[in-house]
Amino acid sequence: MELIPATEFTLQELADAYNETRIDYIIPMPMTVERLQSYIEVYDVDLGSSCAAADRGQILGIGMLGLRARRAWVTRLGVLPSGRRQGVGRAIMGFLLDAACRHGAPVTWLEVIQGNTPAHELFNSLGFVETRRLIVARRPPAFKEIAPGEEAERPRVRHVRTLDHEATMALLASRQDKPNWLNQTESLRNASDVSALVIETEDGGRGWVTYKTSLLRLTRIVADVTEGDPAAVAAALLQTLHEFYSTQDAIAENIPADDPKWPGFLQAGYFEAFRRIEMVKDMAAWEPYGTDAL
Amino acid sequence: MARKVLLIEDNTESFILVNRVLSARGYEVLHAPDGERGIQLAVEAGPDLILIDIGLPDIDGNTVVALLRQIGELEGVPLVAITAWPPDIAQDICDRYGFDGLITKPISVRDFPQQIASFLGGGPEPAG
Numbered sequence: 189m190e191l192i193p194a195t196e197f198t199l200q201e202l203a204d205a206y207n208e209t210r211i212d213y214i215i216p217m218p219m220t221v222e223r224l225q226s227y228i229e230v231y232d233v234d235l236g237s238s239c240a241a242a243d244r245g246q247i248l249g250i251g252m253l254g255l256r257a258r259r260a261w262v263t264r265l266g267v268l269p270s271g272r273r274q275g276v277g278r279a280i281m282g283f284l285l286d287a288a289c290r291h292g293a294p295v296t297w298l299e300v301i302q303g304n305t306p307a308h309e310l311f312n313s314l315g316f317v318e319t320r321r322l323i324v325a326r327r328p329p330a331f332k333e334i335a336p337g338e339e340a341e342r343p344r345v346r347h348v349r350t351l352d353h354e355a356t357m358a359l360l361a362s363r364q365d366k367p368n369w370l371n372q373t374e375s376l377r378n379a380s381d382v383s384a385l386v387i388e389t390e391d392g393g394r395g396w397v398t399y400k401t402s403l404l405r406l407t408r409i410v411a412d413v414t415e416g417d418p419a420a421v422a423a424a425l426l427q428t429l430h431e432f433y434s435t436q437d438a439i440a441e442n443i444p445a446d447d448p449k450w451p452g453f454l455q456a457g458y459f460e461a462f463r464r465i466e467m468v469k470d471m472a473a474w475e476p477y478g479t480d481a482l
Numbered sequence: 483m484a485r486k487v488l489l490i491e492d493n494t495e496s497f498i499l500v501n502r503v504l505s506a507r508g509y510e511v512l513h514a515p516d517g518e519r520g521i522q523l524a525v526e527a528g529p530d531l532i533l534i535d536i537g538l539p540d541i542d543g544n545t546v547v548a549l550l551r552q553i554g555e556l557e558g559v560p561l562v563a564i565t566a567w568p569p570d571i572a573q574d575i576c577d578r579y580g581f582d583g584l585i586t587k588p589i590s591v592r593d594f595p596q597q598i599a600s601f602l603g604g605g606p607e608p609a610g
Binding site: 212216217219220303326330435459461 | 540552574580
């Protein structure tokens with residue numbers, strides 16, 4: 189088996205290999221060349237630091253590495269059914285962590301879908317530790333508003349304004365929390381055309397929510413509450429957003445499960461589709477594999 | 483006249499299997515490999531039943547259903563998820579998005595025709 193930088197493959201080959209790795213995956217998510225290209229751009233995936241494991245020209249597995257200033261993120265790790273239980277995933281992780289080490293990242297991040305036990309065990313054995321659970325939430329466009337009589341439970345919105353992409357980026361940079369890789373400012377900047385909606389409520393609450401619109405969907409939904417009850421203001425924010433975009437489906441990724449705003453998402457019609465486990469590894473304890481260890 | 487079943491599914495092997503099983507029972511099986519073409523074919527062909535894979539390469543099956551529900555011509559057409567997602571997660575998503583039913587993959591060749599017949603009104607399967 190050899191580990192080959194992903195730059196040696198076409199995007200079509202990488203997408204095909206990725207789909208083969210996910211053929212029996214817990215949450216199937218098919219990849220296309222267009223989707224992979226966008227993924228690479230939005231999440232700063234460095235193909236030279238990413239790799240495929242191959243045996244006699246046959247890809248057995250792939251793994252990718254996102255790199256930002258002093259940060260590294262493992263993503264899209266997968267092994268084809270024919271390559272499992274042969275140390276392929278561990279070898280790919282060695283390549284990626286070596287690259288993260290060369291990049292000077294003090295820690296490396298990743299997420300694993302809750303329930304993907306083999307991957308979770310692999311990451312544990314490599315020294316990754318769990319940091320938090322992240323919710324992937326959906327909101328169908330057909331969600332009905334809460335019944336009359338319950339309206340008093342959410343604050344009335346006094347003022348609404350929208351922000352363009354650049355103003356939205358400034359808001360994102362002012363966040364106090366530590367967003368997951370998908371929701372970091374770089375991701376939303378790279379995604380382009382991300383806007384924000386800012387509200388003030390009659391009881392003094394303030395908050396904002398980012399979003400990216402398409403004909404069918406709202407994505408890049410990141411909410412923050414700067415004044416007032418987090419859940420109540422988040423509910424008011426999201427309900428205002430969905431009144432503006434009432435026909436679109438919505439997806440909000442990687443909301444921390446302990447985020448006090450999450451009840452506001454629920455009130456606005458979101459539900460939990462599945463969870464990811466965020467994990468981090470201290471790279472000070474990493475001893476590079478090099479290729480000799482394979 | 484044969485009843486039309488539209489399968490929106492990116493996996494060719496899955497389509498071949500569904501086509502083989504349902505064609506043998508007298509159904510006409512239409513196929514679209516992604517959500518956009520599935521929506522287009524649904525409007526053009528007027529199927530009696532639409533089977534939708536949740537994990538599609540362009541827009542996922544949930545979004546497809548949300549859109550199909552807004553098309554008046556398709557009112558009353560059963561929209562059924564066909565998916566390899568874990569049944570508990572898939573069922574919750576199906577309920578929330580207004581699917582009329584759920585068939586988990588891999589399909590049972592023996593049970594599949596009866597499942598389809600039940601979504602089409604519970605009548606007997608068409609003669610093969």
